[in-house]
Amino acid sequence: MVDHDMGEAEKLFKAAFERLKANVPVILSPGTAVSQNNVAKEASRDPSALKKNRYPHLIKEIKAYVAEAGFLKPESAGHRLSVAKRVQKELKERVALLESDRDLAQSLLVQAHETILKLTKENEALKAQLPPSNIAELSRHSRLPRSGEGCQ
Known part of the structure; x- marks a missing residue:
């Protein structure tokens, strides 16, 4: 933004704008939305005094902030x-x-x-209904006959 010389009224508006952005207003209550009218009110001025033809740079800055911060509204x-x-x-x-x-x-x-x-x-x-098994259990230690050793 191109720097320009600010008059006293514009400095008041700018300071009010900065206070509203920081949520530390002096005149309005905290949490007040940033708007062109509220900037004028925070500067203790009539809202009709803050006109685009008088303060085009500040109005542009306020509008840009409102558009950018619109989604951040509490x-x-x-x-x-x-x-x-x-x-x-x-x-x-x-x-x-x-x-x-x-x-x-x-x-x-x-x-x-x-x-x-x-x-x-x-x-x-x-x-329990099964008939008793006819298979004898072998102990682990008993030896089975090997092939060739027949049982006689």
């Missing part, structure tokens, strides 16, 4: 509250869904345990 307390309520509602719904999933999983686990117990008992009952 949210109102009401908006933050509604967002917080919506997030809380979504979280409660998510918790309810997760609790439902947990309960279903626990139910399936109990059913699986019952099935395992039933099948284990059935297996034991079937084993």
Whole structure:
């Protein structure tokens, strides 16, 4: 930006603009949005005094700042509250869904345990019905005859 000589009024407007940008206004309350009218009010001047034809460089700077910082506007307390309520509602719904999933999983686990117990008992009952085996158990220390050594 080309430097130019500022008059006293423009210096007042510029100082007010800088205070608003830094969120440390003297006249207006903190958190006041930066705008051409609010710069004039912060400078204790009528908003109609801050005209583009009188202070083109400052007006251009204010507009550029407002356009650039527009997305950084602080949210109102009401908006933050509604967002917080919506997030809380979504979280409660998510918790309810997760609790439902947990309960279903626990139910399936109990059913699986019952099935395992039933099948284990059935297996034991079937084993008990088997005829005795005709295969003799061999001890580890007994030796089997080798080929060529016949049993007589």
